[in-house]
Amino acid sequence: MKELITLSYKCDCKECIIRNLFFKHLKEEEIDTLCKSKVEKFLKEGQTILKEEIHNTYLAYLKSGLVKYYTEHKNGKNHIITIVKPYESVSLLSIFNNTNLSYNISALEDSILCLIPLKIIKEFIFTNSEFSFDYINSVTTIANRIIERFLTLNIKNLKGRIAFVLLEFADEIYKSDSFKLPITRREIGEMIGMTTENVIRTLSEFHKEKLIKITGKEVTIIEKEKLRKISLFG
Amino acid sequence: MKELITLSYKCDCKECIIRNLFFKHLKEEEIDTLCKSKVEKFLKEGQTILKEEIHNTYLAYLKSGLVKYYTEHKNGKNHIITIVKPYESVSLLSIFNNTNLSYNISALEDSILCLIPLKIIKEFIFTNSEFSFDYINSVTTIANRIIERFLTLNIKNLKGRIAFVLLEFADEIYKSDSFKLPITRREIGEMIGMTTENVIRTLSEFHKEKLIKITGKEVTIIEKEKLRKISLFG
DNA sequence: CGCGGCTTTGATGTTCATCAAGTAAAGTGG
DNA sequence: CCACTTTACTTGATGAACATCAAAGCCGCG
Secondary structure, eight states, X not given: OHHHHHHHOOOTHHHHHHTSSTTTTOOHHHHHHHHHHOEEEEEOTTOEEOHHHHTTTEEEEEEESOEEEEEEOTTSOEEEEXXXXXXXXXXXXXXXXXXXXXXXXXXXXXXXXXXXXXXHHXXXXXXXHHHHHHXXXXXXXXXXXXXXXXXXXXXXXXXXXXXXXXXXXXXXISSSSEEEOSSOHHXXXXXXXXXXXXHHHHHHHHHHTTSEEEETTEEEESOHHHHHHHHHHO | OHHHHXXXXXXXHHHXXXXXXTTTTOOHHHHHHHHHHOEEEEEOTTOEEOHHHHTTTEEEEEEESOEEEEEEOTTSOEEEEEEEOXXXXXXXXXXXXXXXXXXXXXXXXXXXXXXXXHHHHHHHHHHOHHHHHHHHHHHHHHHHHHXXXXXXXXXXXXXXXXXXXXXXXXXXXXXXXXXXXXXXXXXXXXXXXXXXXXXXXXXXXXXXXXXXXXXXXXXXXXOHHHHHHHHHHO
């Protein structure tokens, strides 16, 4: 019995990692190395990891749940950079270099983070060129997406921003036009640079105009095409 | 005589590249390869290269001069992402992956771009792991800087933004508190998300308050510490 | 039950974009 | 080199968009 369990043991990274972009070219033995050195960290909803705790030590990776990746400013105003879904990296950008801003991670649902020692990543970069290439592609893609998002948001008015973020939730995070908001109204504001009050006002307007149905955190998008137009031209 | 010239020929990349971050670990023969396959492109002040012209073919690199890296929106509004100094990369972020936004390059002074075929870069990534590592560091550093800049600007008011951009010119581009603006007032607006009129108004205010001296494009920063405070808290 | 955080609505004020109109500077063609 | 056109710069007036302030209801939690 005991032996059976031992025999049936296999590294779960093999399954997990397949789904990922930049680990696809790791060899069997490399995945074993990865698997042995990785640390899984369970985060309860609401729990936060300050950047310093993992910075310069681990590459953080979301295995399950949902987390936000955000900065804190001295004046108490936060800015949510992105909401991270499973199988996405949380700390790609700041790896291997210091930055002044602290990017923190906070769980929006119970989540499991996979922490991979940077030492191992660095090793792979030096020994597996296909990995390096995949890694570079991932980094540039993520960076581009974040920058594009900033540029896009910057030219939108409040209605456009709310429409934009609703479509983000529907199309990118939940793949459904009905979903439960994982964040507060204030946090929506922190995602798109507007005040809590105006987030609420705009959501209410959309509700009254029957573009969406929103009660508490439950959202249903009704007039998706109109919303898309508002997002695009607003 | 002729032979002498031939003998004294050496690849100028060897000198040029030393100064650079992510080419420092290329071997002699790799630099030769690089040198032979690179293309230099002269850009006259005001001349523009549309993204499509180099996208997916070259890594662009500024050898001398000054260029802006910007996006065009349908509504005619542009957004300057960054001003690029010599020995900085112009197209790092979009390399190896497609993006919808078109990032164009336009010369603010007569400039020389060094275009390196992506094929070569890719080759180096696959054959020189130290290069890969340096490259990853560069990409993440650049991405971080751009993102930090967006976050920083977003929470500033108009005065804070103008102060910020003036300090950028002084400290990062010209390394001097006296300089000639390489761009128009409209373009300053495109760098920090404000209208031409308000750029002018704010610059005039700073002039009246004797924080700076500005006549035409000539700028001298007088009260640097005050400007810093405005940038920080504005 | 009461406290704190979230949500909501209305009233008020500020910041900033827009509009207008004129001057200066720079490029263009005869 | 001068008239002509265009682009850049400047200032003031107006209005819209948005933040801020205030007050109250709601909900979950110790």
